[in-house]
Amino acid sequence: MQISTEEMPGGITRVVLDGRMDIAGAAAVDLKMNLIAGSAKKLLVDLEKVAFLGSMGLRSIVTPARAVKSRGGKVVLFAPNEMVESVLKTSGIDTLIPVCHDLDAAIAELG
Amino acid sequence: MRATLTLENGMTGPDPSLPEPRLTLKSQLEDLTLVWPWAEAIAARYSVPADTQFAIQLCLEEALSNIIRHGYRGQPDQAISVECAPAGVENENAGELVFTIEDHAPSFDPLAPCSVAAPAPAPVSIQEFPPGGQGIRLMRKFASRLAWQQLANGNRLTLAFAIRGS
Numbered sequence: 001m002q003i004s005t006e007e008m009p010g011g012i013t014r015v016v017l018d019g020r021m022d023i024a025g026a027a028a029v030d031l032k033m034n035l036i037a038g039s040a041k042k043l044l045v046d047l048e049k050v051a052f053l054g055s056m057g058l059r060s061i062v063t064p065a066r067a068v069k070s071r072g073g074k075v076v077l078f079a080p081n082e083m084v085e086s087v088l089k090t091s092g093i094d095t096l097i098p099v100c101h102d103l104d105a106a107i108a109e110l111g
Numbered sequence: 112m113r114a115t116l117t118l119e120n121g122m123t124g125p126d127p128s129l130p131e132p133r134l135t136l137k138s139q140l141e142d143l144t145l146v147w148p149w150a151e152a153i154a155a156r157y158s159v160p161a162d163t164q165f166a167i168q169l170c171l172e173e174a175l176s177n178i179i180r181h182g183y184r185g186q187p188d189q190a191i192s193v194e195c196a197p198a199g200v201e202n203e204n205a206g207e208l209v210f211t212i213e214d215h216a217p218s219f220d221p222l223a224p225c226s227v228a229a230p231a232p233a234p235v236s237i238q239e240f241p242p243g244g245q246g247i248r249l250m251r252k253f254a255s256r257l258a259w260q261q262l263a264n265g266n267r268l269t270l271a272f273a274i275r276g277s
Binding site for chain 1: 140143144147161162165166168169172173176236237238240243245246248249252253
């Protein structure tokens with residue numbers, strides 16, 4: 001599981017997850033995700049390269065998102081594949097964090 | 112039973128190209144890394160499409176991690192077995208891959224009304240979003256069929272996934 005970040009115009013922090021967000025993958029990114037969430041105000045979580053998402057992986061997204069939102073920040077989930085999005089919808093988290101497939105729409109959500 | 116090959120000397124032996132039908136794990140999360148390659152080999156054997164492979168992996172991870180963390184309450188070195196058997200795959204439209212998970216943890220029915228998470232709740236804020244409890248909900252969504260049976264000394268959970276016949 002790989003994680004990288006990119007600072008985008010408008011104060012947006014884009015965190016790119018790449019790999020399988022299973023139990024091992026979640027453990028591999030947890031610390032970095034929480035560090036990023038400690039300072040980001042507008043967080044774009046790029047899921048385009050996430051091939052798998054389980055409940056522990058979901059938790060690794062929700063916990064930092066909660067931290068950002070608790071400080072008045074915004075979070076958006078970007079470009080999950082069909083099955084990953086199905087996990088998001090089954091959990092109900094998509095009702096609390098916008099899921100966008102278009103980058104401009106994702107940026108607009110964070111604006 | 113594992114498929115066999117007839118060898119050049121006329122003897123028979125297990126077909127090395129087929130995955131073992133049974134996997135034995137210890138009750139530690141590290142052992143879950145054994146599950147994906149095994150499930151992937153089974154999926155390849157039965158030409159399981161990618162979305163069903165995802166569903167199988169998801170349900171196995173949720174079921175097994177629940178057993179390890181909640182059933183055995185973190186005790187390592189307890190046994191868990193996972194067995195896979197095809198059912199009805201000779202029927203082009205109605206085959207299933209059936210995974211049976213057995214453990215010796217205290218009895219727990221994940222399908223009981225008190226265990227089953229209701230349809231996705233509608234928390235009004237992310238602060239109210241439950242940190243756990245998603246595993247059972249995900250299994251119910253992604254498995255074609257789920258069944259639980261209490262054993263004399265443990266639990267048997269059956270997870271079935273519809274596949275096309277071979």
